[in-house]
Amino acid sequence: MDSFIYSINATIPVFIVMVLGMFLKKTGMLTDEFIDSGNKFNFKVTLPCLLLRDMANTDFNIGKDLYFIILCAAVTFVSIIGVWFLARIFIKNKSLVGAFTQVSYRSSAAVMGVAFMQNIYGASKTAPLMILGAVPIYNIMAVIILTVEGNKDSEGRLIDGNSDFKFKDIVLRSLINIAKNPILLSILAGSLISVSGIHFPHILTKAVSSVANMATPLAVVILGASFSLNATLENIKPVIWAVTTKLVILTIIFLPIAVFLGYRNEELVTFVIMLSSPATPSCYIMAKNMGNNGELTASVVVLTTLISSVTLTFFIYLVRVLGLV
Known part of the structure; x- marks a missing residue:
């Protein structure tokens, strides 16, 4: 029961803020223009500041914890490739492939994951390693x-009409988008700051932190305002599959591997949280700004945030019952 209450305390407040966004959109206080501008602001300013701050504050002196970091990285990469491969095969509406893939694997590890670990352990040294x-x-x-799956119609053709788009063009476009993507640039900059040990003036770090603190609440409000029940029902099958993949399937596949490798207690709980946390609101920001289906993404983020309070609690309870924690 304690684990269930902890999970409820971590997920339901976020869901309530989403509902606030829905309500404000219905009343007309939040307009479509505000939502579009807010998405761009989040994508180009607040989210990069958040990642810059978090990466700059990450301790890269990893030592003996390297194997756990490698495990988290390897499982993340394999799950992404697997989901993407299957999505390209089985999803008939090819315009949904990119949004479906991202929201099926991408956990709110840096925000919700840390909240869960703090609720369970008070403080955690393994959460930063997982992140x-x-x-x-x-x-x-x-x-x-x-980038690869964006701006396509239901048949998988580019919306700009260039049906002769070659593989080398896709690679070039991907490299260009990677090179100028504010999310990745902020991660790189934050990592370099952490490794170099540079300390900026308190005024500057305070300003960056203030902007970073806006990222999650603003994203959640806009996410709620963008949620459409009709769009959810129109794409109900991929929504259900994405929610199930994010909250259940990946955990069932990869949790036994961590157990087999001998991980227990806090490390195992951190691993469960990495796999079973709800989809992050930044999924919606990136999907919407990179020519992918924002409605599907919003639906899955909202539903995983609500349902994860039950599914995540179940998996934590399961490892406790099995004597692994």
Whole structure:
């Protein structure tokens, strides 16, 4: 029961803020113009500041914890490739492939994951290690996938009508988008700051932190305002599959591997949280700004945030019952 209450306390407040966004959109206080501008502001300013701050504050002196970081990175990469491969085969509406893939694998590890670990352990040394292993791959692969799959119609043709788009053109476009993507640039800059040990004036770090603190609440409000029940029902099958993949399937596949490798207690709980946390609101920001389906993304983020309070609690309860924690 304690684990369930902890999970509820971590997920339901976020869901309530989403509902606030829905309500404000219905009343007309939040307009479509505000939502579009807010998405761009989040994508280009607040989210990069958040990632810059978090990466700059990450301790890269990893030592004996390297194997756990490698495990998180390897599982993240394999799950992404697997979901993407299957999505390209089985999803009939090819315009949904990019959004479906991203929202099926990308956990809110840096925000919700840390909240869960703080609720369970008070403080955690393994959560930053998990973030270091998974989050950069989340973001890098999201840029690649959303670039390759973006701006396509239901048949998989580019909306600009260029049906002769060659593989080398896709690679070139992906490289260009990666090179100028504010998310990846902020991760790189933050990592360099952490490794170099540079300390900026308190005034500057305070300003960056103030902007960073806007990222998650603003994203959640806009996410709620962008949620459409009709769009959810129109894409109900991929929505259900994405929610199930994010919250259940990946955990069922990869949790036994971590157990087999001998991980227990806090490391195992951190691993469960990495796999079973709800999809991050930044999925919507990136999908919307990179020519992918924002409605599908919003639907899955909202539903995973609500349902994860039950599914994540179940997996934590399961490892406790099995005597692994």
